[in-house]
Amino acid sequence: MRIFVAGSSGQVALSLKEAAAKEGICLETFGRPDFDLADADSVGATVKAFHPDIIINAAAYTAVDAAETDEAAAFAINADGPAHLARAAAQLDIPLLHISTDYVFDGAKNGPYVETDSTGPTGIYGRSKLKGEQAALEAHNKVAIFRTAWVYSPFGKNFVKTMLQLAKTRDELGVVADQIGNPTYGPDIAVALLAAAKAMLASEWKPEFGGIFHLVGTGEASWHEFAEAIFDAGSCYGHPRPKVKAITTADYPTPAKRPANSRLDCSKLADTFGIHLPSWEQSTNLCVKRLFESGDLG
Numbered sequence: 406m407r408i409f410v411a412g413s414s415g416q417v418a419l420s421l422k423e424a425a426a427k428e429g430i431c432l433e434t435f436g437r438p439d440f441d442l443a444d445a446d447s448v449g450a451t452v453k454a455f456h457p458d459i460i461i462n463a464a465a466y467t468a469v470d471a472a473e474t475d476e477a478a479a480f481a482i483n484a485d486g487p488a489h490l491a492r493a494a495a496q497l498d499i500p501l502l503h504i505s506t507d508y509v510f511d512g513a514k515n516g517p518y519v520e521t522d523s524t525g526p527t528g529i530y531g532r533s534k535l536k537g538e539q540a541a542l543e544a545h546n547k548v549a550i551f552r553t554a555w556v557y558s559p560f561g562k563n564f565v566k567t568m569l570q571l572a573k574t575r576d577e578l579g580v581v582a583d584q585i586g587n588p589t590y591g592p593d594i595a596v597a598l599l600a601a602a603k604a605m606l607a608s609e610w611k612p613e614f615g616g617i618f619h620l621v622g623t624g625e626a627s628w629h630e631f632a633e634a635i636f637d638a639g640s641c642y643g644h645p646r647p648k649v650k651a652i653t654t655a656d657y658p659t660p661a662k663r664p665a666n667s668r669l670d671c672s673k674l675a676d677t678f679g680i681h682l683p684s685w686e687q688s689t690n691l692c693v694k695r696l697f698e699s700g701d702l703g
Contacts, residue, residue: 406606408432408599409457411442411490412464416558417504420595421463430599436464442486452493459602460494462487462503462541465534469508470660472529483533484540491544500547500605500614502598507554507586507621509535512664517625519670520552520617528661538617547610549601551594551620551674554667555631558591559695564628568635569696572645582629582651586667587621590688594620597680604678613677619669622685627651634686638693 408425412418413436425432433455441447442464452460466472466482487503494501508531509524526532541548557563571578597620605614626634629651640646654663674680682688 406430406459406602407455407457408602409452409455409460410434411440411460411462411486412436414561415463415465415467416556416560416563416591417594418463419560420558420591421461421598424592424595424599428599442489443481445489445492448486448489449493449496452490453496456497457499458606459499460490460501461598461602462490462501465504466530469528469530472533473660476529476533479529479533480536483530484536487537488540488544491541491548494547495545498547500549500602500610501541501545502549502551502602503537503541504594505538505550505552506531506534507552507664507667507669509538509552510664510667512666514666517668517670518619520619520673527664530661542616547615549605549615550617551598551601552617552669553589553594553620554669555586555588555621556591556594557588557689557692559692559699559701560591564631565635565689565692566696568632569639569644569693572636572639572647575647577648577650578632579650579652579656580629580632581654581657582627583653584663584665584667585625585627587623587625587669588631588685588689589620589622589682590685590692593622593682593688597674597682600680601678618674618677619671620674620682621669621671622682622688624684624686625668626685631685631689634689635693638690639697642693642697644697
């Protein structure tokens with residue numbers, strides 16, 4: 406199995422590289438400056454040269470607030486990019502696994518979102534990601550969209566690492582308590598994507614492999630609850646534990662509106678591929694443990 410991964414420095418791309426190495430899977434990541442997702446010719450030529458069995462798109466413009474004033478760049482990467490990859494996959498008649506986001510929803514639903522719920526992104530980032538989903542599905546008949554949310558990992562910048570760093574200098578932190586979602590560990594996403602890829606390549610393509618799936622950690626939390634869990638885990642390593650004050654979204658205004666409800670239902674993923682992600686609490690503890698044992702945080 407040869408896997409082409411668009412994106413080389415993001416949390417999911419790095420998690421995929423690590424997971425594939427553990428399993429002895431041939432996986433290569435491709436990113437700037439050698440590979441430009443927004444350039445159709447660059448995408449087509451690079452994919453053709455590698456000649457993969459499957460493509461995973463882990464590249465994205467993820468600066469949610471910056472996207473509000475950088476719409477062209479967001480759409481070039483998040484909308485045009487997936488279309489370029491889908492067309493490249495169609496040329497080789499291979500599957501494309503594309504990572505999307507909870508931000509395609511407006512957050513107004515009372516319960517967890519299912520794949521068939523109406524979308525309604527409230528910002529440029531969400532709109533660009535939704536356009537990317539649609540463009541990829543229109544360009545190729547072997548496309549699986551995996552919407553995830555609240556991603557954290559030992560790599561790059563994320564909420565877990567930010568909280569632990571702030572704890573070094575702050576006795577008290579205000580963290581939003583009226584946004585609810587599913588914290589999702591990058592390495593768990595990677596394991597799930599590889600499992601889905603194996604299932605797709607183990608037999609002839611089945612229509613049920615395509616379409617939209619939700620892929621998030623099991624269980625739900627507010628950002629405030631997530632922060633408390635991070636500090637609980639960090640305290641086991643003697644890390645400072647600040648007081649966490651619950652604040653509202655209105656107390657912490659941002660250029661882009663965040664969904665109040667980011668919860669995603671993963672039943673379809675389980676039914677189709679037999680994939681169940683661990684609880685977010687379990688994976689948070691693993692992430693914090695790894696950060697301290699690796700010496701990245703102390």
